[in-house]
Amino acid sequence: MALPVETFFLQPDAQGTLQSQIQQMIARGILSGRFQHGEKLPSTRKLAQHLGVSRITVTIAYTELLANDYLSSKGRSGYYVSENAPSPPAFSQAPDTQDAIDWTRAIGQRFSGGVTPRKPQDWSDYRYPFVYGQVDQSMFDHANWRLCALQALGQRDFTSMTSDYYDQDDPQLIEFILRHTLPRRGITAAPEQILITMGAQNALWLTAQVLLTQRRRAALEDPCYHALRDILVQSRCHVTPVRVDQDGLPPEAIPPDTDVIFTTPSHQCPTNATMPMSRRHRLLARAREIDALIVEDDYEFETSFLRPPSPALKSLDTEGRVIYVGSFSKSLFPGLRLGYLVGSEPFIREARALRASVLRHPPGHIQRTTSYFLSLGHYDALVRRMGSALHERRTKMEEGIAKFGLTIAGQGAHGGSSFWMRAPEGIDAKLLASRLRNRGVLIEPGQSFFGGEDKPQNFFRLGYSSIHPNRIVNGLQELAAEIEEMMPSGSIRR
Incomplete structure (x- = not known):
């Protein structure tokens, strides 16, 4: 690979001749690991023009580095970082500048140090x-996913791949969710009541940011999805953990001053408890009684292989009180990072505006590839x-x-x-x-x-x-x- 000439620059306060400065600049790049063995350097003419020096100065510097085995020459093809050049040290090098900032004072809000563990990459x-x-490669339909990705790269889908949707989403994906995914959960919705997110965790974060303030209270299951607890702690709201039992979240234990209730009724995370229909109705009644909203994380409903899943809590809601979180990351693959929010239009409007200010929208090509995979029947087969x-x-x-x-x-x-x-x-x-x-x-x-x-x-x-x-x-x-x-x-x- 050729090294771009823009990565070469002389320090304005450097000492020594221009020739020695160029030598030091290249040697530092090799020793720091920025320039790798076998990479091609810019031509003497191009580097001289870029640095504003004479070509003979660059030529002499290259010749000295060649003699010291930092560089090698391959006839008329130019100069390369020598395979015998010193290798960078295994440890990370300290930066050239001294960090004089007191970050304990400069940081206004901390997001590190949460309870969410890191899963081993290996x-x-x-x-x-x-x-x-995680994904078992033997189960994933890689061949058809690749074909759908190629189809989404075609001329017909050029607009969906390259356009800036700003705060909108791929209409083809929205239509599939409306007509196929949500009806399986007993949910009906309009296009303006759906927002595509970067997975369920992003959906939960958007929801917490829109609904919660430092004066409001959230009730969450205990134990619960650890990333949700981190999200709520970062939002600085009041958090009340409610211990679950064999049927999930007990509605009677939810405090009367609760503003938002977070629950996983289909498969309680992590105990896997399934909330019975009678308790789902009691939970809706409790939310109505204390005038609270419910955020339903409906993860893993697709893995109901023993018997059909229970209707979603959202499908029983007649007041717009339930906000529904769905995800394709569990049923397709975690790296997809594609989920969705379903809720009343005023809530979705605010969540859409927040998403637009943070990341605008999930990549159009990923949305269109997923819509093809879903609509062509590959998802159901998977x-x-x-x-x-x-x-x-x-x-x-x-x-x-x-x-x-x-x-x-x-x-x-x-x-x-x-x-x-x-x-x-x-x-x-x-x-x-x-x-x-x-x-x-x-x-x-x-x-x-x-x-x-x-x-x-x-x-x-x-x-x-x-x-x-x-x-x-x-x-x-x-x-x-x-x-x-x-x-x-x-x-x-x-």
Whole structure:
């Protein structure tokens, strides 16, 4: 690759001759790692014009670097960074300038330090990756996704790919959601009541920013999706965690001064509890009683392979009180980062304006590719294959869990892709997860899902969407063996 001439510049306060300054400039670029072995330097004529020096000055500097093996020459093709040039050090180099800013005072609001954990990027290298929310390549329809992407690159879709929608979305994707996706959840809506987002997490952030202030109160499930807790803490609103039970969020426990209720009724995150219809009606009644809004995160409804999913809470709402969050990231692939909000027009109008000021709109090409994948039937076929594969893996999970005496704390009544597990008392799930890595096993500790100071330490989540079914039982055996080793001597496993 040729190095652009714009990356070369002389320091105005540099010492020495122009020739030595050019040598130092190039040597610094090589030693810092900015210039890589084999990359081509600008011609002597082009660099001389760019720097405003004579060509002979650049030629002499190149010749000296050539003699010191920093550069190599390939006949008439020019000068290159030598393969024998010194390699940059493994550690990151300190910047040339000294940071004199007191950032503890300069930063007005902090967004780091939340509870959301980082998933290991190398999860697929582990033999037993019980990780949640990742893609199994054997299930994804890569060939048809590629064809849809190529179709979206065609001349016919040039406008959708290149246009600045500003605050609008791809009408073809909106139409599919209106006519196919939402009716499956019992929801009817108009185009102006839908907003495409960069995944469900972005949808939750937009919702929190529009609805909550420092004086308002949000009620959220405990345990809950850890990123939601980070979002609400950053919004500086009052946050009340409400402990869930085997049926999800108990409406009677929601404080009367609550303004917004966040819930996951289809598959409670992370316990997988499914909220019964009777409780859904009680939740709507409680929201009406205290004049609160409800934000329904309807993730994983597509993975209901045991029985049809219950109607969405939004479908039971007759007052416009429920804001619905949907996502394609779980059913297609996480890196897609494409979700949607459904709500009353005044709310969507404000969320649309906020999105436009932050990122304008999700990329048009991604929206059009997704709309083709959906409308051509590939999505439905993928969901059916995924349901069949998850059913097989769930069966193996249940067999292995029973065989090795592990304890299920929560599982989806309609399906899902994970189990919420409880280790014996006295077992720290974080320590358990750390030790299991040496056995090639990845699990997700549960502490970050809980709020407050007194968090249970012995819960963890086992995802089964990303692990090969033939490895499930052996992986659970390794898990059970590690728990056994961590048990105090003479204790009874429960």
